[in-house]
Amino acid sequence: MKTEVKIINNVEESVDDIKRAAECIKSGGTVVFPTETVYGLGADALNENAVKKIFIAKGRPQDNPLIIHVASKNVEKYAQDVPKVAEKLMDKFWPGPLTILFNKKPIVPDITSAGLSTIGIRMPEDKLALKLIEFSETAIAAPSANISGRPSPTDIYRCIEDLNEKVDFIIGGNESNVGLESTIIDCTVTPPCVLRPGGITLEMLREVDPEVYIDAAIMKKPSEDIKPKAPGMKYRHYAPKAKVSIVEGSLEKSVEKINEIVQNYIEKGFQVGIMATEETKNLYKQGNIISLGSRNNIEEVAKNLFETLRKFDDSAVDYIISEAFTEDGMGLAIMNRLRKAAGFDIIKA
Ligand code: TXA
Ligand code: MG
Numbered sequence: 001m002k003t004e005v006k007i008i009n010n011v012e013e014s015v016d017d018i019k020r021a022a023e024c025i026k027s028g029g030t031v032v033f034p035t036e037t038v039y040g041l042g043a044d045a046l047n048e049n050a051v052k053k054i055f056i057a058k059g060r061p062q063d064n065p066l067i068i069h070v071a072s073k074n075v076e077k078y079a080q081d082v083p084k085v086a087e088k089l090m091d092k093f094w095p096g097p098l099t100i101l102f103n104k105k106p107i108v109p110d111i112t113s114a115g116l117s118t119i120g121i122r123m124p125e126d127k128l129a130l131k132l133i134e135f136s137e138t139a140i141a142a143p144s145a146n147i148s149g150r151p152s153p154t155d156i157y158r159c160i161e162d163l164n165e166k167v168d169f170i171i172g173g174n175e176s177n178v179g180l181e182s183t184i185i186d187c188t189v190t191p192p193c194v195l196r197p198g199g200i201t202l203e204m205l206r207e208v209d210p211e212v213y214i215d216a217a218i219m220k221k222p223s224e225d226i227k228p229k230a231p232g233m234k235y236r237h238y239a240p241k242a243k244v245s246i247v248e249g250s251l252e253k254s255v256e257k258i259n260e261i262v263q264n265y266i267e268k269g270f271q272v273g274i275m276a277t278e279e280t281k282n283l284y285k286q287g288n289i290i291s292l293g294s295r296n297n298i299e300e301v302a303k304n305l306f307e308t309l310r311k312f313d314d315s316a317v318d319y320i321i322s323e324a325f326t327e328d329g330m331g332l333a334i335m336n337r338l339r340k341a342a343g344f345d346i347i348k349a
Contacts (some may be wrong), residue, residue, distance in 0.1 A: 003164050007156065011127045018128060021171045022135030025050075029168035030057055032145045033132050034160045035124040037097045037178045037199060038152035038306070039159045040069065040142030041167060043051050045078075048109045051141050055111075057166040059148045062234045065114035066141040067099050067182070070123050071133040078108050078139060086187040088208050091174060095125040112141050118188055128172065146179060148264040151306040151341070153206030154179050174289040179303035180333045184230055185212070192336060194218075197232035197333040199302075218336055221344040233340075240309040242273065242317045244342040248324040249349025255283045258321050258348040262287040265319050273312040275322035277301070280319065288317055298330045304333060309341060312314070 006021070021031045028050040031042045041058060043050035045068040055062060068078065073090045073180070075082060079102035086100050104119035113119050121139075124130065131330045133140050144152035145159045153159045163170065183198035184289040191211030194202060196218065205212045217228040228234050247254045247261070258274060262284070265272045272287040278294040290308050293300030312320050320337055324346075325331045339346070 001165050001168070005156075005160060005164075005165055005202070006168050006169070006171045008128060008171060009132065014128075015131070017171065018131045021156035021169050022132055024135075024169045025132070025136040025138065025140060025174050028053075030054060031132070031139075031140075031158075032163055032167055032170040032172070034128055034156070034172035034174060034176060035069075035126045035129045035142075036156055036176055037124070037182050038176050038178065039145040039156065039172060040129070040140075040162065041145040041159075042069070042140040042142035044136065045069075045112050045139040045141035046107060046109065047138075051109065051111050053167075054141065054143065055296055056306075057163060058143060058146070060143060061148070062111075062308075063114050064143075065116050065120065065172065065186060066143055066329055067113050067120040067122050067184075068108070068112065068141050069129065069133055070140040073123065073128050073170055075121050078105055078121060079103065080105055083190075085192055085209050089121070089185065089187070089205070091193075092208055093111050093200050093204070094123040095130065097125070097178050098122065099182045101183045101184065101186040101188055102136075103188050103194070107259055108139075118186070120184060126176075132171070132250050134343065147237055151240060151309040152181060152309075154303070154307050158307070165311075173213075175303075178305065179306060180330075183333070186229065193229065195228065195334045196233060197336050199330070199333070201298050201329045202332060203329060207217075214332075219339065238306065238309070238337045238341040239343070240313045240320065240341065244320045244322065244338075245345045245347055246322050246324050246338055246342050247347045247349050251280065254323055255280050257347065258323070259283075259285055259349070270318040271316065273317040273320040275308060275313070275320060277323060280323065287335070288312070288315055293327070298334070302330045302334050303323065306336060
């Protein structure tokens with residue numbers, strides 16, 4: 001399949017290109033587009049055949065539902081009922097990195113929701129994404145634009161790497177600002193439950209409803225009795241090719257432990273990547289060291305996480321050792337993605 005790639009530097013000046021991408025969505029094609037969280041691989045959410053193409057391009061399991069993207073807060077076309085709390089959440093956080101689960105209307109085909117009776121809806125903030133949805137005159141179903149299981153892409157070149165010749169159109173230019181996928185909150189239950197932590201933090205959600213709680217399964221290794229409520233959270237995910245481990249403990253002890261582990265691997269002839277921070281990067285003696293940013297700017301760490309995992313893939317390291325982070329604010333989303341990337345391999349410092 002031939003993929004048309006359009007690099008956009010200025011959304012206002014590129015309306016014609018965005019309209020062409022929208023035509024592609026309208027005619028049942030697949031379009032990779034930017035959002036403020038990560039890039040998405042989109043198709044007309046109401047067109048079964050088009051949605052099927054998303055699953056094929058990504059190699060995504062059929063039982064993993066898609067999020068649909070809208071350009072306004074009028075979700076009545078797709079949602080059976082809109083609880084008061086969902087209205088408040090939309091008012092406060094849309095457009096933005098928050099996906100809300102509603103009971104779905106029959107207009108949304110089963111393939112989009114993977115047979116579930118609920119549907120995740122999100123209004124992204126990215127200007128290009130909003131224009132694309134508007135011009136498409138439909139809702140756009142879009143998972144992250146990576147091959148299933150790989151770290152989500154936060155710039156267009158990573159999308160090209162994964163999906164060139166597998167989709168009809170790739171459009172974008174800017175880097176995703178948040179860098180981790182949207183927070184998912186289930187508003188079909190009372191109180192609402194967070195199924196995936198992300199850009200809108202638990203603390204922010206509790207300002208709207210203090211009762212909001214987190215699906216306990218998401219920070220644990222999935223097993224027979226612990227199943228996450230978001231089907232996608234059960235897969236090994238966000239994973240680079242190298243084996244990832246996380247070292248938890250005080251920063252000083254963690255650095256010491258990481259130096260020891262790295263020394264061990266290097267003696268055995270392996271290449272090792274270290275996910276460090278501005279505060280620690282000079283304390284490592286050897287290995288391929290990449291700083292995720294400052295610990296005082298946890299948003300920056302989040303933004304750089306997936307791209308750093310991909311950089312380690314580029315340099316073909318055998319092992320990646322990461323420092324751990326706070327679980328406050330965005331830290332919860334960072335640790336959730338890191339633990340999944342590591343297959344829950346955690347070493348105590
Ligand atoms: O930020 C994002 O949400 C990005 C951008 C492109 O918008 N999209 C994204 O989609 O991360 P995806 O497909 O990579 O992740 C969607 C997650 C999966 O874990 C899926 O199982 C869960 O959302 N999900 C979707 N619909 C659901 C539903 N009805 N019930 C429970 N979980 C759902
Ligand atoms: Mg994904």
